[in-house]
Amino acid sequence: MRLALRGGRLLDGAGDRGTHDLYVKDGVIEGLDLGGPVDVDVDAEGKLVTPAFLDLHVHLRDPGQEVKEDLASGLAAAAAGGYGTVVSMANTDPVVDDPGIVADLVARAARVEGARLRPAAAISRGLRGEELTDFAALKAAGAVMVTDDGVPVADSRLFRSACEYAAELGLVVQTHSEDPTLRDGGVMHEGAVSQRLGLPGNPDAAEAVMVFRDGEVARLTGARVHIAHVSSRRGLEVARWLKASGAPITVEVTPHHLTLTDESLCGFDPVYKVAPPLRTTDDVAALRAGLTDGSVDAIGTDHAPHTLAEKQQDMLTAPFGIANLEVAFPLLYTRLVLGGALPLERLLWLLQDGPARVMGWPAPRLEPGAPADVTVLDLGSERAVDGARFRTKAKHTPWQGEALRGWPVATVVAGRLVHRDEG
Amino acid sequence: MTGAAAHVPPAPPPAAAARRHRHLLDFEGWTAEEVVSLLETADVMAQVLTRPVKRVPALQGYTVATLFFEESTRTRLSFERAARAQSADVISFAAGSSSLKKGESVRDTLRTIEQLQADLYVVRHPSAGVPHQIARWTDRAVVNAGDGRHAHPTQALLDAYTLRAALTEAGLPPQDRARPFAGRRLTIVGDIEHSRVARSNAELFTLLGGEVVLCGPAALLPRELGRLPGVHLTTDLDEAASGADALMALRIQRERLGPRRLTSLAEYVARYQLRERHLALAKPHAFVMHPGPLNRDVEVATELADGPRSLVERQVASGVPVRMAVLYALLVGRS
Numbered sequence: 001m002r003l004a005l006r007g008g009r010l011l012d013g014a015g016d017r018g019t020h021d022l023y024v025k026d027g028v029i030e031g032l033d034l035g036g037p038v039d040v041d042v043d044a045e046g047k048l049v050t051p052a053f054l055d056l057h058v059h060l061r062d063p064g065q066e067v068k069e070d071l072a073s074g075l076a077a078a079a080a081g082g083y084g085t086v087v088s089m090a091n092t093d094p095v096v097d098d099p100g101i102v103a104d105l106v107a108r109a110a111r112v113e114g115a116r117l118r119p120a121a122a123i124s125r126g127l128r129g130e131e132l133t134d135f136a137a138l139k140a141a142g143a144v145m146v147t148d149d150g151v152p153v154a155d156s157r158l159f160r161s162a163c164e165y166a167a168e169l170g171l172v173v174q175t176h177s178e179d180p181t182l183r184d185g186g187v188m189h190e191g192a193v194s195q196r197l198g199l200p201g202n203p204d205a206a207e208a209v210m211v212f213r214d215g216e217v218a219r220l221t222g223a224r225v226h227i228a229h230v231s232s233r234r235g236l237e238v239a240r241w242l243k244a245s246g247a248p249i250t251v252e253v254t255p256h257h258l259t260l261t262d263e264s265l266c267g268f269d270p271v272y273k274v275a276p277p278l279r280t281t282d283d284v285a286a287l288r289a290g291l292t293d294g295s296v297d298a299i300g301t302d303h304a305p306h307t308l309a310e311k312q313q314d315m316l317t318a319p320f321g322i323a324n325l326e327v328a329f330p331l332l333y334t335r336l337v338l339g340g341a342l343p344l345e346r347l348l349w350l351l352q353d354g355p356a357r358v359m360g361w362p363a364p365r366l367e368p369g370a371p372a373d374v375t376v377l378d379l380g381s382e383r384a385v386d387g388a389r390f391r392t393k394a395k396h397t398p399w400q401g402e403a404l405r406g407w408p409v410a411t412v413v414a415g416r417l418v419h420r421d422e423g
Numbered sequence: 424m425t426g427a428a429a430h431v432p433p434a435p436p437p438a439a440a441a442r443r444h445r446h447l448l449d450f451e452g453w454t455a456e457e458v459v460s461l462l463e464t465a466d467v468m469a470q471v472l473t474r475p476v477k478r479v480p481a482l483q484g485y486t487v488a489t490l491f492f493e494e495s496t497r498t499r500l501s502f503e504r505a506a507r508a509q510s511a512d513v514i515s516f517a518a519g520s521s522s523l524k525k526g527e528s529v530r531d532t533l534r535t536i537e538q539l540q541a542d543l544y545v546v547r548h549p550s551a552g553v554p555h556q557i558a559r560w561t562d563r564a565v566v567n568a569g570d571g572r573h574a575h576p577t578q579a580l581l582d583a584y585t586l587r588a589a590l591t592e593a594g595l596p597p598q599d600r601a602r603p604f605a606g607r608r609l610t611i612v613g614d615i616e617h618s619r620v621a622r623s624n625a626e627l628f629t630l631l632g633g634e635v636v637l638c639g640p641a642a643l644l645p646r647e648l649g650r651l652p653g654v655h656l657t658t659d660l661d662e663a664a665s666g667a668d669a670l671m672a673l674r675i676q677r678e679r680l681g682p683r684r685l686t687s688l689a690e691y692v693a694r695y696q697l698r699e700r701h702l703a704l705a706k707p708h709a710f711v712m713h714p715g716p717l718n719r720d721v722e723v724a725t726e727l728a729d730g731p732r733s734l735v736e737r738q739v740a741s742g743v744p745v746r747m748a749v750l751y752a753l754l755v756g757r758s
Binding site: 191192194195196197198199200267268269309312313314315316317 | 528529530531548549550551552553555556559570571572573574616619622645647648650651
């Protein structure tokens with residue numbers, strides 16, 4: 001299989017490589033402007049050709065919750081969002097706490113047209129926070145990360161042990177850093193808006209407290225701890241202090257925490273209900289500043305699909321989560337890059353080199369011999385978000401109707417064209 | 424047809440102000456003028472209720488559906504009385520007797536109810552925001568009858584109606600029609616954090632020109648509410664009572680709060696029960712209020728609850744004319 005992406009501007013973490021035809025053969029990048037016959041031709045003229053994005057944080061709901069999402073819809077959605085690799089979370093039904101489930105995910109994902117899957121496994125059996133899973137066996141089956149994401153690990157001794165095993169085995173530990181008793185029954189950010197709306201609040205202190213514990217245990221054990229979805233100024237400041245003092249942690253932020261605030265909840269629409277919660281404009285400003293000052297290492301989507309019926313329940317009952325794989329790049333490109341808050345190169349870094357570094361993977365490059373995971377972005381055309389066009393099963397989106405630029409028009413994974421959008 | 428048709432209905436004042444509003448969810452977007460117009464309509468409705476035949480044909484042909492996803496006999500009965508007194512038909516839906524217990528969502532319940540062709544929904548739900556959600560999903564009018572901790576606007580209206588009348592009878596009528604509570608202070612004592620009554624009263628009383636003091640233990644007194652204009656917070660009941668025109672106690676629910684949120688009931692009673700001493704600190708004409716149901720000798724001393732300054736029974740009685748006015752304004756006033 002040989003494929004050519006013609007006439008695009010090539011940009012990766014090594015810099016701007018100019019306008020070229022990029023050739024891909026047998027799953028790897030072959031070279032530039034080589035000519036010769038190809039099986040698939042992609043017109044990339046006027047477009048940006050760049051390594052496909054890495055997302056260390058998606059919920060694909062498979063196995064067991066296929067009514068929300070499955071490997072086919074989730075990996076297709078990732079490819080449509082420009083992603084070449086995603087790390088799936090373990091809070092499925094059953095939980096990914098058994099090597100057989102990991103192996104099954106890897107085998108089934110290989111047969112799916114879309115992004116490549118790198119599963120995470122649970123830290124504790126059933127995400128109950130009581131018994132450790134078998135990290136070595138899970139790693140051998142294909143798990144690249146351990147996490148109880150969705151449920152904070154309340155037991156600090158168990159968390160310390162998890163870090164010790166993970167450090168020994170070279171696994172990344174990802175944490176959902178919220179103190180569960182301080183979060184209590186909070187369904188939105190605790191503040192002036194939650195008090196006005198009469199909705200139970202989740203204070204920023206719940207995040208800051210747990211970021212501190214997780215960072216200190218990382219320092220104590222030497223484990224690489226990746227703090228997922230930091231949402232607050234306080235949480236980020238604690239993380240920054242921990243990093244500066246030598247704790248081996250990395251920090252993730254999400255597209256929704258960078259673009260939405262708690263004011264979104266004023267209409268009582270659970271489409272905005274997410275954990276950790278959307279916070280204040282001040283928190284958004286702090287997270288945005290963190291993108292450039294080195295305190296944020298990666299943007300992860302925390303793509304968390306639910307059915308429309310679930311999201312049309314009341315605010316207390318509806319589940320947490322926003323499905324955003326397919327809008328992440330256009331949203332951040334339009335709001336942050338075109339909004340003047342972030343250089344394009346930095347946004348790409350946070351979606352490519354940043355997450356690769358978190359995982360200890362090679363930086364993705366458009367160089368001969370590198371894996372042919374490439375996406376083509378149309379930075380020029382404006383198009384309104386239309387959830388009905390999403391590949392994810394969750395068609396409802398906070399950004400419905402919003403005019404955005406930067407839509408991924410083609411994605412190549414392992415040398416195969418897995419997404420193509422003719423507009 | 425009942426004998427009601429034989430009685431000429433009083434002409435309610437033109438509810439032009441209410442015409443802008445399709446729903447009563449909270450007081451967001453309502454002007455003082457619009458609320459005062461509702462209170463004046465309620466004055467007329469109260470007249471109807473003093474007649475031998477307490478019924479007018481104002482809402483004949485309309486159907487009001489009460490959708491109570493949370494138990495509340497008192498409020499539901501008050502709304503149903505208000506609908507029937509205007510000759511509306513009433514449909515009652517109560518969560519306890521329905522498929523909700525089988526896991527049906529509010530949206531699906533609404534789809535079923537919509538087939539019954541009601542014109543207005545009166546909604547109570549344990550979660551904040553459900554009346555707003557229903558208002559998005561239907562083209563019928565929606566009245567919020569209490570949603571979680573968020574709002575209970577008809578309770579606030581009946582409290583305002585009751586206090587305005589009591590002040591007038593005490594020789595202190597409003598100096599400014601559109602700001603009837605200018606210079607007045609309402610003190611609300613209790614579990615402020617979990618109280619939709621406190622939130623709606625704070626919203627309405629300040630809209631009508633008054634000041635509100637919210638008082639309770641710090642663990643139940645959200646600091647952010649003190650940022651609202653005209654609202655003050657204090658944990659000291661003596662301070663809160665001083666100079667008040669009305670003292671309102673809220674029901675304290677220790678079984679719901681649990682020992683992680685509340686000290687012993689004895690300590691709560693010692694610090695926050697309304698007593699004669701607090702009435703003595705308030706203005707000479709000051710009134711005692713309670714949204715019910717009352718825990719006697721817990722949040723309020725019996726001698727106050729049953730005393731001459733108590734408006735507790737009048738609050739309940741005001742519920743019907745005030746809810747009549749709301750139903751009338753939303754169904755007919757805006758047509």
